[in-house]
Amino acid sequence: MIAETVAWFGDAANWSGPGGVPARVLEHVGYVALALAIALVIAVPFGLLVGHTGRGAVLLVGAGNIVRALPTLGVVTLFFLLLAESTPAAVVGLVVLAVPPVMAGTYAGVQSVDAHVVDAASGVGMRGMQRLWQVEVPIALPMVLGGVRNAVLQLVATAAVAAYVGLGGLGRYLMDGLAILDYAEVVAGAVLTAALAVVLDLLLAGLQRIVVPRGVRLAELTRSKGPA
Amino acid sequence: MTIEFRGVTKRYGGGAAAVDELSLTVPDGSMTVFVGPSGCGKTTSLRMVNRMVEPTDGDVLLDGRNVRDIDPAELRRGIGYVIQHAGLFPHRTVLGNIATVPMLSGWSRRSARRRAGELLDTVGLPAELGSRYPAQLSGGQQQRVGVARALAADPPVLLMDEPFSAVDPVVREGLQDELLDLQRRLGKTIVFVTHDIDEAVRLGDRVAVLRVGGRLAQYGTPADVLRHPVDDFVAEFVGKDRGYRGLSFLSAGALEVGEVVTVEIGSVPGESGEWRLAIDDERRPRGWLAPGSTVDGSLAEADLVAGGSLYRRGTSLRGALDAALSSPASLGVVVDDDGAAVGVVTARHVLDVIERHPASATATSRTARA
Numbered sequence: 001m002i003a004e005t006v007a008w009f010g011d012a013a014n015w016s017g018p019g020g021v022p023a024r025v026l027e028h029v030g031y032v033a034l035a036l037a038i039a040l041v042i043a044v045p046f047g048l049l050v051g052h053t054g055r056g057a058v059l060l061v062g063a064g065n066i067v068r069a070l071p072t073l074g075v076v077t078l079f080f081l082l083l084a085e086s087t088p089a090a091v092v093g094l095v096v097l098a099v100p101p102v103m104a105g106t107y108a109g110v111q112s113v114d115a116h117v118v119d120a121a122s123g124v125g126m127r128g129m130q131r132l133w134q135v136e137v138p139i140a141l142p143m144v145l146g147g148v149r150n151a152v153l154q155l156v157a158t159a160a161v162a163a164y165v166g167l168g169g170l171g172r173y174l175m176d177g178l179a180i181l182d183y184a185e186v187v188a189g190a191v192l193t194a195a196l197a198v199v200l201d202l203l204l205a206g207l208q209r210i211v212v213p214r215g216v217r218l219a220e221l222t223r224s225k226g227p228a
Numbered sequence: 229m230t231i232e233f234r235g236v237t238k239r240y241g242g243g244a245a246a247v248d249e250l251s252l253t254v255p256d257g258s259m260t261v262f263v264g265p266s267g268c269g270k271t272t273s274l275r276m277v278n279r280m281v282e283p284t285d286g287d288v289l290l291d292g293r294n295v296r297d298i299d300p301a302e303l304r305r306g307i308g309y310v311i312q313h314a315g316l317f318p319h320r321t322v323l324g325n326i327a328t329v330p331m332l333s334g335w336s337r338r339s340a341r342r343r344a345g346e347l348l349d350t351v352g353l354p355a356e357l358g359s360r361y362p363a364q365l366s367g368g369q370q371q372r373v374g375v376a377r378a379l380a381a382d383p384p385v386l387l388m389d390e391p392f393s394a395v396d397p398v399v400r401e402g403l404q405d406e407l408l409d410l411q412r413r414l415g416k417t418i419v420f421v422t423h424d425i426d427e428a429v430r431l432g433d434r435v436a437v438l439r440v441g442g443r444l445a446q447y448g449t450p451a452d453v454l455r456h457p458v459d460d461f462v463a464e465f466v467g468k469d470r471g472y473r474g475l476s477f478l479s480a481g482a483l484e485v486g487e488v489v490t491v492e493i494g495s496v497p498g499e500s501g502e503w504r505l506a507i508d509d510e511r512r513p514r515g516w517l518a519p520g521s522t523v524d525g526s527l528a529e530a531d532l533v534a535g536g537s538l539y540r541r542g543t544s545l546r547g548a549l550d551a552a553l554s555s556p557a558s559l560g561v562v563v564d565d566d567g568a569a570v571g572v573v574t575a576r577h578v579l580d581v582i583e584r585h586p587a588s589a590t591a592t593s594r595t596a597r598a
Contacts, residue, residue, distance in 0.1 A: 116311055116312065116313045116314075116315035117315050117316070117317060117318070119311060119315055120309070120311055120314075120315030120316070121317070122280065122304070123278065123280060123304055123309035123315075124304060124305070124309055124328055124332070124378075125300075125301045125303075125304035125305035125306075125329060125332055125333075126301070126332060127301045130332070134317075135317055138319040139317075139318060139319055213320075214319075214361065215317075215318045215319045215321065215361035215362065215363060216318055216319045218361050218363040218364060219361070219362070219363040222363045
């Protein structure tokens with residue numbers, strides 16, 4: 001099996017053309033990116049609003065849990081039947097999956113800002129939006145990005161369902177391999193999916209290092225080590 | 229700027245009052261300390277000045293102007309605000325934190341940061357801390373930055389909500405001294421909240437003692453509250469040691485400084501049957517040489533018994549008594565402003581002065597502290 005998988009990766013035919021690895025990876029990343037972008041547009045403002053005002057938290061957490069309980073494959077199939085189009089069905093399914101972790105991360109990030117810091121921000125004369133953008137968002141960034149990384153991991157793993165409704169991506173190797181009992185192809189698809197998840201997560205970790213303010217990182221370090 | 233509370237009441241929901249009919253005036257340029265047990269409404273009262281809390285009834289006036297008529301954000305930018313855990317913005321440098329209010333008020337970035345640099349100096353922090361982040365500072369340093377941030381736009385009023393209660397006692401005392409010094413230089417109108425009666429009498433020109441339920445029990449000078457508590461609640465709250473605390477307000481004018489045998493570190497002391505005060509080459513006290521102790525060769529610090537607290541000449545009698553009581557030789561060391569030893573006092577002598585001069589108790593808190 002291992003030898004066959006290695007042979008699959010060694011076969012030049014698997015690396016070119018519309019069914020080749022580079023094209024499939026790009027398709028896969030494309031679904032992930034599109035679903036993530038839409039999820040961010042929906043989830044971040046809601047998370048910020050609920051975290052900032054402290055209102056609607058119960059609703060947000062409850063809704064998030066309900067959505068999490070939905071089987072993605074079922075959602076994709078449902079939308080495929082409703083829309084009769086593959087791409088929107090797959091993307092909607094993925095968005096539904098990505099919204100809860102991003103929203104939870106954003107909400108939790110804003111919510112976790114030290115109450116004294118929030119009090120000080122208002123007390124020195126910041127208006128609501130100034131407090132949100134100048135204080136709450138920069139401090140919440142690590143948790144917001146944590147939510148995004150969670151979402152991306154799940155998206156990469158689940159974007160394989162796109163193949164189920166006739167689209168491309170790395171799920172193709174799984175579906176096609178299973179159809180013709182070519183287990184080397186199935187394993188190759190799984191390995192590629194896992195590798196893509198790791199690579200994207202590392203990229204996001206790098207992004208996190210760049211965009212999270214230095215003082216916030218230092219504060220996290222001091223907290224984990226206990227007070228100086 | 230004068231702060232006036234006029235029949236201010238705060239009720240949460242339909243429940244009992246957190247602050248009940250509070251009426252008092254904080255005169256321009258003075259410091260009033262709100263003190264009382266938890267649940268007495270002292271923080272709520274403070275927060276009604278900058279509209280962090282809105283009164284249910286009554287008015288707060290700044291120089292006669294009702295704070296209700298001022299936009300909250302504008303109002304707060306004109307009032308310095310210092311809170312217990314400093315509440316510094318962790319993602320901003322020290323300079324960035326201090327420059328917050330000037331930036332909100334539309335100053336240019338450059339002038340806001342220049343102003344922040346000046347304030348570091350005002351609160352006694354070295355300039356190189358300016359580029360650090362709050363997580364890199366000690367608790368005491370964070371509080372100083374908090375004070376600097378409150379002072380940045382030069383507001384006439386400062387609100388300080390238990391600003392020093394989270395730092396250790398030694399640092400706290402230093403911060404209190406600096407606040408008094410700052411207040412002498414800047415002449416702000418300050419409302420300070422604490423649950424610590426010692427801190428209240430130490431800092432306040434006036435002390436407002438509040439009782440649970442948000443009722444004002446007594447409002448007066450610290451000496452007044454300590455000597456003439458209006459009722460059992462105030463008497464109990466200011467505590468059993470209030471006679472001793474009252475010594476803080478007794479000037480030490482009549483205190484005579486006695487002589488003491490001194491030996492210099494590095495000299496050969498010889499033998500003696502009495503306590504001798506060891507001093508360095510600038511006459512600063514280093515400790516005591518016990519009676520009958522022998523020294524091999526020249527006197528070193530290792531030969532000494534550690535000294536007690538030092539009494540700075542001209543300060544209150546409380547310090548003098550403490551110096552005498554804490555000294556191993558029962559002799560309180562008196563030093564001048566440069567820290568050089570000028571002589572000693574005994575506890576008996578300090579008590580004599582206290583008994584002979586009850587009238588000196590009328591000295592104002594200002595001169596007693598100077």
